[in-house]
Amino acid sequence: MALRAQTGPYFGEFGGRFVPESLVAALDELSEAYTLAKLDPAFGEELAELGRSYTGRPSIITEVPRFAEHAGGARIILKREDLNHTGSHKINNVLGQALLTKRIGKQRVIAETGAGQHGVATATAAALFGLDCTIYMGEVDTERQALNVARMRLLGAEVIAVKTGSRTLKDAINDAMRDWVTNVETTNYIFGTVAGPHPFPEMVRDFQKIIGEEARQQVLDLTGALPTAVAACVGGGSNAIGIFHAFLDDADVALYGYEAGGEGVETPRHAATISKGRPGVLHGARSYLLQDEDGQTIESHSISAGLDYPGVGPEHSWLAALGRATYRAVTDDAAMQALRLLTRTEGIIPAIESAHALAGAIELGNELGGDATILVNLSGRGDKDMDTAARYFGLYDGGEQ
Amino acid sequence: MRNVGPVIARRNEEAAGALIGYLPVGFPTLDESVDAAVALVENGVDVLELGLPYSDPVMDGTVIQAATQQALANGFRLAHGFEAVRRVTERVDAPVLLMTYWNPVVQYGVDRFADDLAAAGGAGLITPDLIPDEAADWIAASERTGLDRVFLAAPTSTDARLRKTIDASRGFVYAVSTMGITGARSDVDRAARTLVARLGEAGSPASCVGVGISTAAQVAEVLEYAEGAIVGSALVKALADGGVDAAGALAAELARGTVRQ
Numbered sequence: 313m314a315l316r317a318q319t320g321p322y323f324g325e326f327g328g329r330f331v332p333e334s335l336v337a338a339l340d341e342l343s344e345a346y347t348l349a350k351l352d353p354a355f356g357e358e359l360a361e362l363g364r365s366y367t368g369r370p371s372i373i374t375e376v377p378r379f380a381e382h383a384g385g386a387r388i389i390l391k392r393e394d395l396n397h398t399g400s401h402k403i404n405n406v407l408g409q410a411l412l413t414k415r416i417g418k419q420r421v422i423a424e425t426g427a428g429q430h431g432v433a434t435a436t437a438a439a440l441f442g443l444d445c446t447i448y449m450g451e452v453d454t455e456r457q458a459l460n461v462a463r464m465r466l467l468g469a470e471v472i473a474v475k476t477g478s479r480t481l482k483d484a485i486n487d488a489m490r491d492w493v494t495n496v497e498t499t500n501y502i503f504g505t506v507a508g509p510h511p512f513p514e515m516v517r518d519f520q521k522i523i524g525e526e527a528r529q530q531v532l533d534l535t536g537a538l539p540t541a542v543a544a545c546v547g548g549g550s551n552a553i554g555i556f557h558a559f560l561d562d563a564d565v566a567l568y569g570y571e572a573g574g575e576g577v578e579t580p581r582h583a584a585t586i587s588k589g590r591p592g593v594l595h596g597a598r599s600y601l602l603q604d605e606d607g608q609t610i611e612s613h614s615i616s617a618g619l620d621y622p623g624v625g626p627e628h629s630w631l632a633a634l635g636r637a638t639y640r641a642v643t644d645d646a647a648m649q650a651l652r653l654l655t656r657t658e659g660i661i662p663a664i665e666s667a668h669a670l671a672g673a674i675e676l677g678n679e680l681g682g683d684a685t686i687l688v689n690l691s692g693r694g695d696k697d698m699d700t701a702a703r704y705f706g707l708y709d710g711g712e713q
Numbered sequence: 714m715r716n717v718g719p720v721i722a723r724r725n726e727e728a729a730g731a732l733i734g735y736l737p738v739g740f741p742t743l744d745e746s747v748d749a750a751v752a753l754v755e756n757g758v759d760v761l762e763l764g765l766p767y768s769d770p771v772m773d774g775t776v777i778q779a780a781t782q783q784a785l786a787n788g789f790r791l792a793h794g795f796e797a798v799r800r801v802t803e804r805v806d807a808p809v810l811l812m813t814y815w816n817p818v819v820q821y822g823v824d825r826f827a828d829d830l831a832a833a834g835g836a837g838l839i840t841p842d843l844i845p846d847e848a849a850d851w852i853a854a855s856e857r858t859g860l861d862r863v864f865l866a867a868p869t870s871t872d873a874r875l876r877k878t879i880d881a882s883r884g885f886v887y888a889v890s891t892m893g894i895t896g897a898r899s900d901v902d903r904a905a906r907t908l909v910a911r912l913g914e915a916g917s918p919a920s921c922v923g924v925g926i927s928t929a930a931q932v933a934e935v936l937e938y939a940e941g942a943i944v945g946s947a948l949v950k951a952l953a954d955g956g957v958d959a960a961g962a963l964a965a966e967l968a969r970g971t972v973r974q
Contacts, residue, residue, distance in 0.1 A: 330815055330842050332772050333878070334889055337869035476778060482769065489771045496869065593816040593842075594769060606791045607820030609768040 315560035315636060321510030324633055326626035329509040330593045335489075338496045343511040345416050350518075355411065362407045363522070366440070367397050369404075370526040373534065373687075378657035379670075383677025386684040389534065391527040391555060393691045394662065400692030401523060401551045402433040406502055408519035410437035413500040420444040420499045424488040426453055426481035426547065427618035427665060428460025429692055430504030435469035437502075445469040448488040450480035453617045460696050478611035481547075481621045485595050505548025506625030509596030513625050520554030523689060528558045531687055540684040541566040541676055544691065545668040546639065547583070547619035549628045551691035556637060566638070569628060570672035572614030573641030583612035584641040585624040586632050599626040615644035615700065616664040618692070646671040648704050651694065663692035664700065714859045715808040717760050717836050717884040721919050721940050724759050729973045730936035733921055734758035734964060735812065735945035736952065737766055737777065738797045739784030746784075747800045749952050752961035754805040757968025761801065762839060762943065765794045765813040772814075772841040776946040780953060791817055795833040802834035810863060810884070812839040818851070827854035837861025837884055845881035852881060863887050866912060866920070868904040875915045885919035885941060886912055909939045932970025942970065 321327050329339060349355040363369035371392045380388040393401040406423075413421055421443050425431030431447040438445035447464050451473040454461050464471050477483035485508075492501045503512045506520070524542075531539050542559055544552035546569035559565045574582035582588065585600045592601040594609060602610040602622035614620040631637035651667035653674075654660050662670060666689070673688045680686070694701065702708050724731040734753040738746050750761050766781035766789045773781065798809050811830060818826045818838075830838070837860040843851065845864055855862045861884030866875055868889070879886055888908045905922045912920045921941030926932060928947075935942040944967055952960040 328847050329844065330847055331844065332841055332867070332889075333844055333865040333870055333874070334867040336844060336874065337867070337871065476782070477768065486769050486771050490774075493772065593819055595771075596842075601816075603816070603820065605820070607767075607817035608785065609816075 316557060318627070320514035323513070323627045323630035326591070326597065326599050326629040327510060327513060328598050329596060330598065331509045331596045332493055334493045335496065335509070338492065339509055339511065341416060342412070345412050346511055346515050349412060349415060359408055359411060363404070367403050367407065368395060369522065371395055373527060373530045374660070375534070376654070376658045379654050380677065382653060383674045383686070384680065385682035386677035386680055386686050387535070388673055388677065388686050388688060389531060389539070390688050390690040391523060393523060393551065393689060394666070394693035398429070398433045398436050399695065400429040400433070400663065401520060401554060402430045402504060403436065404522060404554070405504065405516050405519040405550060406430070406433040406437045409502040410441050410443070413443065413502070414441060416500060418498060418500045420495070421502050422446045422448065422488050422491050422499055423502045423504060424448045424481065424484040425504065426484070426620060427616065427663070428453065428457040428464065428696060429618060431469070431471070432460050432463050432467070434502050435464040435467035438469060439467045446491065447471045448474050448484040448491070450474050450478070450484045452479045453481065456700060457617055457696055480617070482609060482623070489595070505550040506553045506627060507548045507595055507597060507599065507623055513597065513627055516550055517553045517557060517627060520550050521557040523551065523554035524556060524558030527555060527687055531685070535685055537685070538562055538565050539687040540680055541568055542687045543568045543570065543669045543673045543676060544689040545570050545619060545665050546624060546628060547572065547621045547665065548623065549625040551689050553625060553627055555687070555689040560636065567631070567636065568672055568676060569637055569639045570642045570668045571639055572616055572619035572668060573643040574613040576643055577641045581613035582641065583614045583620050583622065585622060586628065586639040587641045591629065594623045597626045599629040600624050600632070616647065616668065618663070618665040619668065640672060642668040642671045648701070650674060651701065652705065660690070661694035662690055663694050664697045666691045714831065715802070715834065715836050717808045717810060717861050718919065720759055720808055721885055721921070724971065725940050728971045729933065730939065730971060731759040731921065731941035732757060732932060732968055732971050733760040733762055733941050733943040734948055735762040735764060735943065736948060736960070737764040737781045737784055738794050739766055739787060739789040740780040740949070740952070741783065742787065743793050743797065745957060747797050749957045749960045750797070750801045751804050752957050753948065753964040754807040756961045756964035757971070758964050759807060760941070761807050761809045762812050763794065763797055763809060765791065765811055765817060767814040767817060770814060774946055776950050780949050791821055795829050798830065798833040798835040808836035809834070810836050810839050810861065812841065815840060815843045823850040823854050827858045827860055831858045831860055835860070837863065839863040839887060841865060845877050848881065855883070865889055866908060868908050872911065872915060875912055879912065879915055879917045885921045886917050887943070888912060888920050888922045888939065905935065906938050929966050929970035932967050933974065936971060
């Protein structure tokens with residue numbers, strides 16, 4: 313079977329539905345609505361029209377030769393999801409799930425967010441469709457992404473700072489799931505990544521796979537060939553699966569996912585789930601997971617809030633187990649250096665998340681050499697990260713902090 | 714093996730039904746959690762449900778989350794769960810179920826977990842984030858060892874799912890009384906009565922209602938239609954606020970609700 317044809321609930325031994333019984337009816341309702349929507353041309357057309365007239369699809373590709381000089385002379389081509397309305401790939405998925413929410417007939421949506429990009433996208437869709445919206449965000453993340461908190465509130469969403477556990481993305485998901493268990497009859501959970509219980513991994517992937525479908529043709533048009541390799545950052549893994557999916561059955565195209573290596577994968581402070589974890593159950597699915605001997609989740613670390621997650625989507629675990637995709641770690645520092653390099657050489661400020669993929673592409677270009685073409689998913693723009701970058705590089709008056 | 718089914722059946726013959734009490738292992742310390750569990754039984758709790766602290770407890774409300782986070786911070790390990798079961802069952806006759814999220818069992822090894830729980834004298838498992846659809850390994854291990862399996866039923870469960878849950882469960886079916894997570898509420902949701910009636914029509918031999926019960930009057934109300942009443946957050950709060958004696962005193966008060974009217 314073609315790898316592209318794989319659907320949930322299982323991707324090999326990964327995936328499933330490890331959830332409280334209270335959520336099964338809602339997941340079944342969502343699965344059924346999604347199955348019907350997939351078969352309905354009107355749904356696809358409405359989503360495509362929103363893509364064209366609201367998000368700004370198709371997003372362009374940009375070749376970055378001055379940046380590529382630092383990558384062994386390989387051709388580097390960026391897929392510009394940073395240019396989407398709201399500034400990242402997250403809007404692709406949110407518009408799909410918001411349309412489904414309308415079909416199901418629920419009036420309230422909830423979402424978790426790490427960096428705030430999924431929260432902003434959800435709050436945006438809620439404003440567009442007139443839905444009530446509550447966003448759960450770890451307290452640590454509300455501090456390092458204060459600008460996105462303000463954006464969500466301006467859009468009319470309630471933002472709840474989650475104070476339990478590590479106070480980051482995983483805890484935001486826990487609280488969002490608690491909200492959903494309590495309010496399931498009125499509320500739809502717009503999940504932000506390709507993790508979680510079925511149908512989320514499959515459904516979110518389907519809403520994101522347009523990234524790779526567009527980029528595959530765009531690279532063919534530009535270069536006359538498929539890329540040698542495709543690179544993307546991986547937290548939960550939605551932008552990565554979005555750009556990988558169109559290439560899954562192109563056996564000659566190598567796929568590289570870059571996890572957050574934090575302060576180094578030899579230290580305890582990283583979020584390199586596939587590189588350093590082992591299979592387990594978290595947030596409704598069996599997948600790779602950072603955990604201790606007893607199965608307690610280990611708190612992850614990354615300078616990038618959007619990658620600071622100890623789990624990963626089950627389809628990535630499957631692709632890793634098959635050897636179809638390769639997952640590597642990129643440290644905080646390597647990502648920050650790549651962020652500055654792209655900014656200085658090309659005038660494009662990437663999100664810190666996406667900068668992990670850029671750092672990976674530099675490494676990969678030096679390995680593959682000058683004949684290679686590397687397609688990188690520039691999944692988000694860096695405006696939200698200016699405070700972190702300013703502190704990291706000492707850009708505020710008063711110097712390095 | 715001390716299974717829970719016979720105890721629930723006996724309590725429905727001699728009283729209005731069974732009182733099931735929950736406490737987390739290791740809160741506030743391992744020793745006090747054992748003493749508190751013993752105190753619950755000595756004050757009229759019929760079946761114990763000991764919770765294993767877990768890093769991501771999506772079904773727990775704030776009271777239990779705070780207690781289990783403290784237990785984890787104090788160094789809780791899975792081995793303490795088996796130790797607590799052994800120490801409690803040495804001192805009292807009530808059957809002891811462990812309530813655990815699924816990943817710790819997977820990491821320990823499902824068969825090894827079942828063997829060690831049985832060896833410690835435990836009655837079985839309540840699995841809040843494991844539905845029968847995903848439970849093949851656990852069903853096999855519990856069949857082999859004779860342990861009870863308690864799955865959850867929700868007001869939103871379809872009739873087909875209720876039948877599946879009843880077929881998969883042994884001991885009782887855990888009826889979630891309100892749509893929601895654990896936490897003391899001032900009144901027990903009417904939805905529970907409907908759910909238990911549906912479980913009965915679908916053939917459930919024993920349904921116990923949890924989530925939202927904190928007074929003897931609520932215990933009595935639940936036992937009018939269910940075989941057991943499950944109390945968690947209220948007991949944890951009593952233990953947190955007033956220690957082992959307060960938890961025992963609340964258990965004695967709650968047990969008055971089991972007296973046949």
